[in-house]
Amino acid sequence: MLLDDPVRRHVDAAGQRRRLAGDPHLDRQPGEGEPVDQRVQPVSAADPSLSPPVVEPGPPGPVVAVIGFTTVFTVLLSVVAVPGVFDTLLLTVRERRRDLGMLEPIGVTPRQVVAMTVTSVARQGVVSGVVGIPSGCWPTG
Structure with missing residues (x-):
């Protein structure tokens, strides 16, 4: 991908804005940091309707x-x-x-x-x- 690509510039600018806002949660990508269970538990405790469905992996x-x-x-x-x-x-x-x-x-x-x-x-x-x-x-x- 070229450096002067407009999409890349937009993504970089959005990342820069998140970093300047000072909120550490805005800069983190999904899957980074603590395990998924630790991120899901506070949300489930706050509102049980937002808990993710449990899906067993398996063949379709x-x-x-x-x-x-x-x-x-x-x-x-x-x-x-x-x-x-x-x-x-x-x-x-x-x-x-x-x-x-x-x-x-x-x-x-x-x-x-x-x-x-x-x-x-x-x-x-x-x-x-x-x-x-x-x-x-x-x-x-």
Whole structure:
């Protein structure tokens, strides 16, 4: 800003007038000096209607609405997805029922059958996670 700017000259002249008036409160900028609480208390004591409203800092309303909607939508999708995954795995085991039954005569124990089934389900879950998590995170960056 140039020194001969008329706005700057006006602000400097106003500051000079305040200093010449001798009132220390006129020369102080908001936020300088004592904490805000010490400046607010005398005003609130003199006139309670002048007390500042208490506003909690936080995100604005639309941000809260979007986060809430996203959370509810995620929970609903999870509630729908869990039975779908369970049904898929149940059908996979039912289709293999005869195959699993044929393993008993050749000496496979029930514990080994359960271990094979759990291993198959775990492998399917790991592959789904490896493909699904990056695919789900990709659009959001």
